[in-house]
Amino acid sequence: MSVAVASELAQDVVENVEQVLVGGRDEIEHVMTALLGRGHVLLEDVPGVGKTMLARAVARSFGGTFKRVQFTPDLLPSDVTGVNVFNQQTQEFDFRPGPIFADVVLGDEINRAPPKTQSALLEAMEEQQATIDGKTHHIEDPFTVIATQNTVEGDQAYELPMAELDRFMKTVSLGYPDHHEEVEMLDRVVGHHPIDDLTPAVSLSEFRQARERAAEVTVARDIREYATKLANYTRTHASLGVSPRGTISLLRATQGRALLSGREYVVPDDVQEEVVPVLNHRIRTGRDDDSVTLLREALNSVDPE
Structure with missing residues (x-):
């Protein structure tokens, strides 16, 4: 795939996401360059500015699978990575993959979970694999974690350790829309949200090829x-x-x-x-x-x- 073709595919994804997220072209491009660069993104902002919608729209725009993990104080590492369950018929353990096995994984309010659960992401983010009960499971490309961090209620959250922060390629803040952008957003979402009608702009195979071309x-x-x-x-x-x-x-x-x-x-x-x-x-x-x-x-x- 040529750079020109790969660039056009990436631009198509960006423009597709813009149908959902109004006024965030720069932020969408930052997420896109992170995906092309095989990195993960931490979205830091106040609630309600479109962080979750951005992650969903990105995944839909290249036909990727999307999973969401709502981080809470009682979340266990196995809730993220998956668990082995004993099958009485086969008398063997079957692996049930957790939500981390997806093309785009949204870690919502990641700083609400305790450090032990946060650390369940570290191996996956760094090595694109998860080890459960001593067995390593590979995570298919294009694996990207888009995590959000609650910046308002600091007294009810855990601080992310530097070892985990360092695994994120970028931190991005969406910010509030300006007056005209918010009016346009309201025009789009009142009655029917555009995310419901969003279709892939490129195929998953094409997006994988674009990522490979970016590495070159x-x-x-x-x-x-x-x-x-x-x-x-x-x-x-x-x-x-x-x-x-x-x-x-x-x-x-x-x-x-x-x-x-x-x-x-x-x-x-x-x-x-x-x-x-x-x-x-x-x-x-x-x-x-x-x-x-x-x-x-x-x-x-x-x-x-």
Whole structure:
């Protein structure tokens, strides 16, 4: 598959999701570049701005399976990964896969579950597999976790550990729609929601091919040097800087961004477009200003040449 064809397929998915999510083109593209870059997304925002609808629309747009996990304090790891059940007829244990075995998995309000249950996602997100009772089960492509985090009721939630945050390629915030966008949204959803009529824009096979093509996008040495310098800047100017996994995620996201733009190679603009959503959640500044400010400083200080 050529880059031009793969780019057109990705754009078709983005435009299809726009039929459901009004005014979120940039955020949809960020989710799309994460999917193309084989990454996972953490949506951080207040309730009711369309996080769940975004995940559902993305899955429907390429004909993928969609499963939802509502994280609660009493959720068990087996509720996420699956469980072995004894079959009296065969006298053997049958594996019943959990909701994590899907193309798009929505982890709704992931920070409401205790750390033990949150950690059930770690192996799957990193290695695309789940181990239950000593047996490893592979998860088919394109496996993507889109998790949401409740940012309002902090006293009723658990803080996500850095080891888990680092598994997410990006953090994205949808924000509130402006006046005109909200009016258009109301026009669409009153009486009948557009998600009910949403059909796939591309096939699952085509989307898999587009992901494979994104992995082949050229990342020249000077781009790799640029990404490394940005990561090193965070390590010398923050109490906790970007991990090597974060640098890898940044370059994979730029490959997705380049393909979405119809290019066979990554340019510095791709890095600058992706650096904040990819690296922001991996940094602890240890000072009054936030990690976004630090990343802006890094972009101003590091020469891409």
